[in-house]
Amino acid sequence: MEERRSGFDVLEPFRITQAPPTVFYFPNFITESEEALLLQQVYTAPKPKWVHLSGRRLQNWGGLPHPRGMVAESLPDWLQKYALKISSFGLFDGKVANHVLVNEYCPGEGIMPHEDGPLYFPTVTTISLGSHTMLDFYHPVSKEQEGDSEQVTKPQTEEERHFLSLLVEPRSLLVLREDMYEKYLHGIKNVSSDVISEKVANIACCSAKPGETLNRETRVSLTIRHVPKVLKTTIILGRRK
Numbered sequence: 001m002e003e004r005r006s007g008f009d010v011l012e013p014f015r016i017t018q019a020p021p022t023v024f025y026f027p028n029f030i031t032e033s034e035e036a037l038l039l040q041q042v043y044t045a046p047k048p049k050w051v052h053l054s055g056r057r058l059q060n061w062g063g064l065p066h067p068r069g070m071v072a073e074s075l076p077d078w079l080q081k082y083a084l085k086i087s088s089f090g091l092f093d094g095k096v097a098n099h100v101l102v103n104e105y106c107p108g109e110g111i112m113p114h115e116d117g118p119l120y121f122p123t124v125t126t127i128s129l130g131s132h133t134m135l136d137f138y139h140p141v142s143k144e145q146e147g148d149s150e151q152v153t154k155p156q157t158e159e160e161r162h163f164l165s166l167l168v169e170p171r172s173l174l175v176l177r178e179d180m181y182e183k184y185l186h187g188i189k190n191v192s193s194d195v196i197s198e199k200v201a202n203i204a205c206c207s208a209k210p211g212e213t214l215n216r217e218t219r220v221s222l223t224i225r226h227v228p229k230v231l232k233t234t235i236i237l238g239r240r241k
């Protein structure tokens, strides 16, 4: 009997085996016209939707993740379409993604190395629009190095902890799970061009070539995730005793 192709089978050809578990990199996941439509939707969102941070601005869709639970808001159709498509790959344990963060980076902007934390199901999926970027991965600061007493080894610099990069081209889908989500930190340097070094683990799947220098344009990323803890949205009227 023929088995239905489902779940990760769709993503299997896009697994990056040169990186720790797990990275899927799917070039041209969307077409140029889908990219243009998505950019148009991002830029026609109401102005107050943008949150300005140092080094980037962002839009939050689906609700604000909170340790006690997210007050979920339904995603607009233009995002729900991709939330459904990506969730159909089985990435969120059968659930449908309910949260999208839109980040905009101008050339020279980035995001400090960080972890995405426990409020999300430990998988992040990212569609990139408008420009490539270079996503860098770092070993966490080891425990012995955190304290300031009896330090025998010199603390590692950020550059020493940087062990791998992924070139993320426009229209691609990037999926990070397991150690690549939970163990390592990720960040984007605030530079306006990137050199394709030997640290770029997915270069074989990219249109850029090793040694090339790529100038950044404005990039918009859609990070599509599942927030498992959602509050019931019953509105309780009346005063609390």
Ligand SMILES: O=C(O)CCC(=O)C(=O)O
Pocket (backbone or CB within 6 Å): 101, 103, 111, 116, 126, 186, 221, 223
């Ligand atoms: O823009 C990206 O691809 C990364 C964004 C990110 O790391 C985040 O929003 O947590």
Ligand SMILES: [Fe+2]
Pocket (backbone or CB within 6 Å): 114, 115, 116, 186
């Ligand atoms: Fe992140």
